[in-house]
Amino acid sequence: MKLDQVDIRDAFFDQLYLRGSENKNIVILSADMDAFSLRKFSREFPDQYINVGVAEQNMINIAAGLALSGKSVFCYSIASFATLRCYEQIKVNLCSLNLPVSIIGAGAGFSFGYDGPTHHGHQDLSSMRLLPEITILELSSNDLAKKSIDYLIMNKGPLYLRLDKGPFPDWSDYKIDFNKGYRIINPLEEINLISNGFMAKESIEVAKKLKLKGINCGVIDLFRVKPLPDKLYEEIICRSKKIITIEESCKTGGLGTALSEVIAQNKNNCDLQVIAAPDKQFIEYGEREWFHSKYNLNDKGIVSLIINNL
Amino acid sequence: MISNNNYEQLKNKAAVIRIRALEDALRAGKGHLGGSFSCVELLVSLYYGGFIRIDPKMPKDPNRDYFIMGKGHACLALYPILSDLQFFSKKIYLEYGKNGSRLGGQLDTSIPGVEYNTGSLGHALGICAGIAKAAQMDNREIRSIAMIGDAECDEGSIWEAIMFAAENKLKNLICIVDRNRLSVTKKIDSEVLFGDFKKKMNLFEWNCHVIDGHNYNEIFEALDKTTFSKKPTIILANTIKGKGVSFMENDIKWHHSIPSENEINIAREELGITNVNI
Numbered sequence: 370m371k372l373d374q375v376d377i378r379d380a381f382f383d384q385l386y387l388r389g390s391e392n393k394n395i396v397i398l399s400a401d402m403d404a405f406s407l408r409k410f411s412r413e414f415p416d417q418y419i420n421v422g423v424a425e426q427n428m429i430n431i432a433a434g435l436a437l438s439g440k441s442v443f444c445y446s447i448a449s450f451a452t453l454r455c456y457e458q459i460k461v462n463l464c465s466l467n468l469p470v471s472i473i474g475a476g477a478g479f480s481f482g483y484d485g486p487t488h489h490g491h492q493d494l495s496s497m498r499l500l501p502e503i504t505i506l507e508l509s510s511n512d513l514a515k516k517s518i519d520y521l522i523m524n525k526g527p528l529y530l531r532l533d534k535g536p537f538p539d540w541s542d543y544k545i546d547f548n549k550g551y552r553i554i555n556p557l558e559e560i561n562l563i564s565n566g567f568m569a570k571e572s573i574e575v576a577k578k579l580k581l582k583g584i585n586c587g588v589i590d591l592f593r594v595k596p597l598p599d600k601l602y603e604e605i606i607c608r609s610k611k612i613i614t615i616e617e618s619c620k621t622g623g624l625g626t627a628l629s630e631v632i633a634q635n636k637n638n639c640d641l642q643v644i645a646a647p648d649k650q651f652i653e654y655g656e657r658e659w660f661h662s663k664y665n666l667n668d669k670g671i672v673s674l675i676i677n678n679l
Numbered sequence: 680m681i682s683n684n685n686y687e688q689l690k691n692k693a694a695v696i697r698i699r700a701l702e703d704a705l706r707a708g709k710g711h712l713g714g715s716f717s718c719v720e721l722l723v724s725l726y727y728g729g730f731i732r733i734d735p736k737m738p739k740d741p742n743r744d745y746f747i748m749g750k751g752h753a754c755l756a757l758y759p760i761l762s763d764l765q766f767f768s769k770k771i772y773l774e775y776g777k778n779g780s781r782l783g784g785q786l787d788t789s790i791p792g793v794e795y796n797t798g799s800l801g802h803a804l805g806i807c808a809g810i811a812k813a814a815q816m817d818n819r820e821i822r823s824i825a826m827i828g829d830a831e832c833d834e835g836s837i838w839e840a841i842m843f844a845a846e847n848k849l850k851n852l853i854c855i856v857d858r859n860r861l862s863v864t865k866k867i868d869s870e871v872l873f874g875d876f877k878k879k880m881n882l883f884e885w886n887c888h889v890i891d892g893h894n895y896n897e898i899f900e901a902l903d904k905t906t907f908s909k910k911p912t913i914i915l916a917n918t919i920k921g922k923g924v925s926f927m928e929n930d931i932k933w934h935h936s937i938p939s940e941n942e943i944n945i946a947r948e949e950l951g952i953t954n955v956n957i
Contacts, residue, residue, distance in 0.1 A: 434808060
């Protein structure tokens with residue numbers, strides 16, 4: 370199967386399966402969370418897989434103990450639960466000890482739209498941004514999902530990775546440098562769109578639609594949200610008249626806030642427009658596309674927000 | 680049974696630790712003495728009784744036993760031991776409580792011999808369960824020991840770890856509960872958890888020993904039993920907050936009161952220690 374036809378969870382876990390077969394030090398903890406490609410790992414490597422049950426706090430504490438004993442640990446749960454339910458465990462037991470544990474949060478943004486605000490991934494990224502020692506990655510393509518595994522295994526500290534679902538593009542043509550933290554998908558223009566995850570591929574569509582209206586935009590996949598890449602300011606912000614961040618998280622504390630901090634704290638002539646979900650808990654139910662349409666987060670809505678703000 | 684000679688040595692260690700803790704608290708103007716004193720015999724047994732196999736010269740040896748003191752605010756009982764066993768120098772020991780000192784009001788991993796950054800309750804048992812699980816996976820014969828307070832047992836994460844440890848048959852995991860019956864603000868005399876504790880823990884598929892946490896024979900016997908255990912073990916050690924000094928015992932104010940020089944002199948007489956050479 371071609372890489373762009375694969376569910377991003379399979380791209381991610383199939384590679385982890387491969388590394389797990391070579392490296393018995395890799396252990397996956399799941400808080401009763403399933404994924405098709407994870408079953409193969411749990412079935413074939415039962416000694417490297419622990420389902421801790423519906424107990425996210427314990428999952429992080431067990432992970433800390435395993436990592437203190439030299440294991441390379443992955444924790445898997447729904448993004449909202451894997452971050453907020455066990456926030457202090459992550460802060461104290463992973464971050465303050467700087468332990469190499471990767472938390473994999475499934476259900477970014479509105480991807481679990483029907484399951485209500487408990488399951489929406491809207492505050493996971495912003496809450497993780499507050500933790501000083503953590504690295505945050507958000508996956509925008511299947512090649513990135515696949516390549517992220519080796520980076521996670523080599524990484525020496527705590528890491529949060531947002532994992533989406535469904536097929537994602539193959540952007541193998543665009544080089545991934547984890548130390549750099551971003552990649553330019555469409556060449557830089559005066560106006561540049563910065564996004565990641567699900568919204569990166571949406572941003573490509575937005576750029577196409579804007580081009581038809583005579584507005585050229587660069588597109589940057591900022592897959593490492595924390596620490597924000599050193600070169601982002603010099604190489605992107607200083608060369609832009611306007612940055613537009615596009616994300617599916619709530620407006621407070623996420624990608625847009627991260628960029629606003631950099632732009633506001635440095636001298637530059639760059640404007641910023643933040644396009645994100647409103648700062649609220651969505652006690653309503655529907656498909657991701659329905660939420661996107663309602664809150665101007667589909668390509669049509671985003672294009673109109675951009676044009677109205679030019 | 681412990682020989683009379685060993686018993687006297689252990690008793691003397693405990694008395695010295697209490698006096699040092701009092702002096703440290705007075706010198707620094709801060710410290711949690713009540714909960715330190717309740718666990719002195721437990722710590723003395725672990726470190727001087729040979730139950731924690733850890734070489735002060737190689738405190739990160741992967742084959743060491745792991746000990747995490749969840750109630751890290753009782754560090755005034757541990758610092759004198761780690762200093763005495765030469766995990767760190769006397770110079771560092773005497774820095775306790777000073778600005779910028781490595782030895783503060785909680786334990787952290789910059790201190791040789793300390794595995795965990797304490798301060799927030801309810802985490803130690805789960806982390807020790809993870810350590811025990813890693814040892815089980817690697818067939819390493821080590822002990823993973825958590826010491827927690829009775830008030831700490833209110834934390835839900837303790838009970839997530841209790842279930843995990845039983846389900847995973849972590850026979851190398853030991854949890855010692857310092858049952859001193861006083862938290863910061865209240866008496867912990869409810870029977871909801873601690874009534875019929877052994878029976879309850881047996882139902883959770885843990886071994887359980889309920890002991891006098893100031894009696895070396897009972898402590899050693901309970902710890903000895905863990906060696907051939909097939910299950911995780913919890914030791915409910917009945918203790919007295921402020922144990923060993925009459926005016927401190929069972930008085931809630933000694934959770935974090937600081938003694939005067941005169942009070943330390945009274946304590947010296949009661950503990951039979953007139954001269955402590957640091």
